[in-house]
Amino acid sequence: MQTAIMYIVITALMAPVLLGFAVPFLAAAFIAYRAARTSLSYDKRVALASAIAALGIAPSYDDYGGPLPIFVRLVRGETVAPAAAIVSVAATLAVVLVLARRMSRQRAVTA
């Protein structure tokens, strides 16, 4: 239990770092979302952008419990277990999708 809490705290505290590293992916997600405005439905565009963002954010935890985006570890030549990577991307995608839908809903309400 303590380990789970510690990982949650670590992930929350390191979220800005994860987002910082993921800026190129977030930018790409935004561009893809805008560019696909005429060719894809809203749901598909959100899914596409979320998937791109998730690829940039999805963390891989090292032996110390320190998270870094999977792509950063790969660029640095560190090993990432494929199964853990898939689970991480999927979990991140789920979180990003929920957040993206919430944000767009809030924006719609505000508008």
Added chain:
Amino acid sequence: MKAALTPVFGLAAAMSAALSGTAAAGTVTGHVISGGKPVAGAMVTAFDETKARRDTTYADAEGKYSLAVDFAGKITVRARAPGLVDGEQVTDLPIVATRTLDYDMRRETNPAALSDSLTASAHLSTLSWTDQATRAAFISQCNYCHQVGNALTRVPRDQGAWKDAIRRMEGYLAILTNREVEGISRVLANGMDDKPVPNTQQHVFSDELAKATVKEWVVGDGMSFIHDADVGEDGHLYGADEGHDVIWDLDRQTGKVEQHALPDIDLPEGGVFSGFQLPIGVFTGKHGPHSLAQAKDGRIFITNALSSTLASYDPATKAFKLYDVGRTHLYPHTIRIDAEGIVWFTIAASNEVARFDPKTEKLTIIALPHDGFWRAVTDFAFPYVIKLASFFPHRGMHLALSHTKWADQGRDALSLPYGIDVNPIDGSIWYAKLNVNKIGRIDPKTFAIREFDTPLKGPRRLRFDRQGNLWIPAFDDCALLRFDPRTESFESYKLPLLAPNEYEVPYALNVHPTTGDIWITSNMSDRIFRFQPSTRSFVSYPLPTRVTWLRDLVFSKDGGICSSSSNLPAYGIEGGLASFICLYPNSETVTH
């Protein structure tokens, strides 16, 4: 010459000792030969029955030795020399008596046994480093507090097991990037293969050796970590046991050892570092007494690294008093006292120096320059990370959050002010920043700071000579530096190695107050160096106990150069215990 005088000298020494009430007993004399030739420099060590006391001398060029032993009774006398099998004899040594013990040592022909007898430095010399950066990280961080390559640390492991070992060390305070962990673990897995290493060491004999004796007093247990020792005005040796929160007190005259426990404090085990993977090293305490220095009023001031406190200990009343440094000021470290009685100490993990006035009990913290963005981040964030990590005791959570890892900064993320000393010419305070290769000057009145880059890496525990030259051990670059504050210029001297592909990690040095000689710890080859500035030459004194790791060197009034043998862990030291150690370069002058 010395041996020829032995009967007279031995009797005189023992009688003198008996008259003065000291512990000296009899004398052991003899010859050490091998294959019919004298073994110059052979170390002859007498052990008392409990093996808690060890007295050593060196054979001269003719192989003769004479050892005035501090203890009587049944003693074991061992002759040891490189490449030869240890010779041991047991004898009864009454007070005021001389025993003659000769040794005919045989050459070690078993490659494994010969390899085992070599110093840690030899075992590291066969490692194949793929790049200098990884090797530099290894020297800096893996030799930080102990040898690697000794019997305890050269056990073959696969890369995963080496990674586990390194991870444990990181939990203790080693700072490495993940890439460095990968590289170091790979090299160690490939290189530490239990195959005998070839003996390419060359031991240079100096006539100075035959004048010297080494005395060792075993103190503590296998988990003791007597970080620093100091000689009190009473001639006692005081040692700060960071492992057990006690001050060891050795009366060298009687051999009596006392321990004085620091007062309890409202902190968990590990002090403010309780979130680290504990015990840090072998620490089971809360204070972590680290460095000590005696003030003119007789009180000994002690930096408590783990509890962020300064302690004073009065040897007369045996009373401690604690002064809070503040729990955001992390790891009070090396301590010195200036001519006005002001206590100065570095605060290593917070990039600060503290000034404490014992009269007013006023503490002033001086923030040192940040040395760049990432180190500024460390200086700001480290206390909070430590605090947060303490909510998850012993988990090493700080490593998960640290930019030493995620920003790939490694040891560059910490400035680490380390050694400190007082310039006797102008009273200015000088410190060394271990990780950023700088020394700095603090004006003691205005606190104005000026820093200088050192030409070599790893400036550690520096000391001034009486002329105002600053002598600096370059830990990472195996050298001695001299800095002249007047001309702001450096000179460097490479330390003498036993083989060209070895290295040393000089941790500390001190300048002898009368001879001006510089005494330097070697730490990878169980030696101590003496540098004579007038001739710019070194004398190497091999030390009798394998895995000798020395820290602060201090001078006793009776001519000793003393320290604590404080390899981490103590159970890695030959015999498995820490000790106080004094080298007397001119043993005839020893009065106790």
